[in-house]
Amino acid sequence: MIQIQNLHKSFGSLEVLKGIDLSLEKGKVLVIIGPSGSGKTTLLRCLNLLETPNEGTLRLGNTTVEFGNRRKASKQQTLDLRQSTGMVFQSYNLFPHKTALENVMEAQIVVQKRSKEEARKRSIELLAKVGLSGKEDVYPHQLSGGQQQRVGIARALATDPQVMLFDEPTSALDPELVGEVLKVMKQLAAEGMTMVVVTHEMKFAAEAADTVVLMDDGKILEQGPPQQVLQNPSSERASQFLNLLTEKEV
Numbered sequence: 007m008i009q010i011q012n013l014h015k016s017f018g019s020l021e022v023l024k025g026i027d028l029s030l031e032k033g034k035v036l037v038i039i040g041p042s043g044s045g046k047t048t049l050l051r052c053l054n055l056l057e058t059p060n061e062g063t064l065r066l067g068n069t070t071v072e073f074g075n076r077r078k079a080s081k082q083q084t085l086d087l088r089q090s091t092g093m094v095f096q097s098y099n100l101f102p103h104k105t106a107l108e109n110v111m112e113a114q115i116v117v118q119k120r121s122k123e124e125a126r127k128r129s130i131e132l133l134a135k136v137g138l139s140g141k142e143d144v145y146p147h148q149l150s151g152g153q154q155q156r157v158g159i160a161r162a163l164a165t166d167p168q169v170m171l172f173d174e175p176t177s178a179l180d181p182e183l184v185g186e187v188l189k190v191m192k193q194l195a196a197e198g199m200t201m202v203v204v205t206h207e208m209k210f211a212a213e214a215a216d217t218v219v220l221m222d223d224g225k226i227l228e229q230g231p232p233q234q235v236l237q238n239p240s241s242e243r244a245s246q247f248l249n250l251l252t253e254k255e256v
Contacts (some may be wrong), residue, residue: 007032008053008169013062015048015073022048023059024224030217032168033198037211037232040221041247046204049221050173054091055084055201066090067168071097089117092162093171096178097152100146106133106157107142111163118165125164132160136190152183159190170194173204208251212236220244 010028022045030036038046051057053066056146062076069086076078079087102111110129114120120128133142136156140176146154153174161168172191175182188210195201195214211218211232218235220228228235228244239245 007067008036008202009063009065011063011081013049013052013064015045015052015057016058016060018178022224023052025059026062026226026248028219028226028229030200030202032200034216035195035201035203035214037215038095038202038204038221039206039211040227044221044223045171046221050093050171050202050204052198053169054088054093054212056093081113083142090168091171092165092167092169092177094155094158094162094173096174098146098151098158098178100154100161102146102158102160105143105145106138106149106160109146109157110161111162114164129160132163133157135163136160137186151179152186153249155187156190159187159194163194169202172201172205173176176205176206176207188189205250208248210237220247222247248252 008028010026011092012027013023013026014021026049028210038049040046048149050055052059052064052202058078059073064071066087067090069083069090071083085157101112104112107126107129111125114125114128115122130142130232133139138153138156138160143154149157177189179187184207188207191210215232217230218232219226220235220239222243227241235249239248
């Protein structure tokens, strides 16, 4: 489903990704953890070309793109990758002047050219899926942060992506609202949705991930099943980071 080989990304003289190799099978959940500035979000954004890698190979589904030596994604490849992925951001990025229903309908009508009737039916189903039945006609400012993020998840699901990408989806939420978002994400994982999740929620990583990747300084420091990476890391640096997280949760 996803194959990344020797992926590099720099911003000017700052090298943010330093040769990433990763793979993820269909229906599996990959959780990426690591300290701030380790390259987690940049890696996630490279998967749908919100950031363009400088070097390496990216394969998602039937689309393969090689970067470097003046090679880059074509417009069609970029479109294919973006249509194959649904992304949920840290900030909710909802249209403030549109209702929850209209936010979920928008991409279906504009990008997928679905009829308004079809998009409306699908959007009502998805809002129910994320626990927001009865909130269809409510505007974002009338919703809690957790509810807004769940609208964001419904919107990302509306285009029927092959892969869902989550960029620290609970980081902007008050602690009491985190659980309602993680519950929806766990439900998606249980249903077999392929997911790549950047998060600091270690309990979610332990319970929902098939593979956990720990990044540091633009490289993969640890990679494996959650029990191995979270409970028995092989490097001192990984142990230090995980101990700090544990101390913060106490």
